Amino acid sequence: THTGSLAGADTVIDAALRRAGIIRVDDLEDLFNAAEITARFRPMSSGRVAVVTNGGGAGVLAVDRLLDEGATLATLADATLQRLDAELPPTWSRANPVDIIGDAPPGRYRAALEAVAADPGVDAVLVMNCPTALASPVEAAAAVAGLVDKGTIGGKPVLACWLGKHAADPARAVLQQAGVASFDTPVQVAEAVALLTRWSVLQRNLERVPATRGEIAVDTETARAVIAAAAAEGRRLLTEDEAKAVIAAYGIPVPETVLAVDEDAVAAAAERLLRGNPAVVVKLRSATITHKSDVGGVVLGIRDAAGARAAAAAIRERVNALPGGTVDGFTVQPMIRRSLAEELIAGVATDPSFGPTVLF
Known part of the structure; x- marks a missing residue:
């Protein structure tokens, strides 16, 4: 129909895949990332994410993409903030993202991760490392790896981003060996976390069924007569009053x-x-x-x-x-x-x- 033509082929494909619970990606890199995430973790219904980073700028980049992708930045409980106050330098961010400062040693990563993962308002943790001359990225990765079990802490997914291109490969290898999903950029890891929430929505779509309704009185003869009269004149479009007559025949007020x-x-x-x-x-x-x-x-x-x-x-x-x-x-x-x-x-x-x- 005239209005139906507004639905392009790609829009129809997207709607069909969503209804079938299928994750759609735009390129091969996203395909491999999605495969890694869905193989490691279960869908995440609420999607409240905590970010732990030694670089404030990288943390903000990740948060911006998280919000763009529909994820939620977790609000840390007062008890969590107090626990972090006791473990981190006075200059830490005192909010989510948790900026543990650029000189963060392995113990600081460990303390921050344990605190945010224990927070009942956090569903997943995104941990990041920016290379500095003050701390070893490999040692920081080892601290994270020592806390995780099958890629999670306390059952909550942990996803990592160690910046530094090839220089960060040894640290990423430590994370991968411990079952931690690791990504190269803040945008990639944020999209991966958000994917867990989107995946949950897609899975719920599979369980949706149309609501049951009672019988609706339909005047089929009137609707067919209106359409037949227009077709007899060689028309493919109904006038407004004809369209309203068809709609009214199906019980829709006009x-x-x-x-x-x-x-x-x-x-x-x-x-x-x-x-x-x-x-x-x-x-x-x-x-x-x-x-x-x-x-x-x-x-x-x-x-x-x-x-x-x-x-x-x-x-x-x-x-x-x-x-x-x-x-x-x-x-x-x-x-x-x-x-x-x-x-x-x-x-x-x-x-x-x-x-x-x-x-x-």
């Missing part, structure tokens, strides 16, 4: 719609509708124009019959000035005002790979 062949009929319809409504709307009816508002074919908030007549005349004048523009008449409807209303578009199309699809 505003009263009065057809008017000319300006006099518009004025008469408006006069009748205004007896029970504060205002009306006049719209173009045309088999050749789909987007009425784009050509000035919709006038809102009309409060008297004379105004409705003038609106119809102005619409006719604007459309007649367009190449190929045709005026088949007008529709007049009550002006509906709802303060909490949401605009919605819905359409149906047939995808060559996935079959019938719904745009919503």
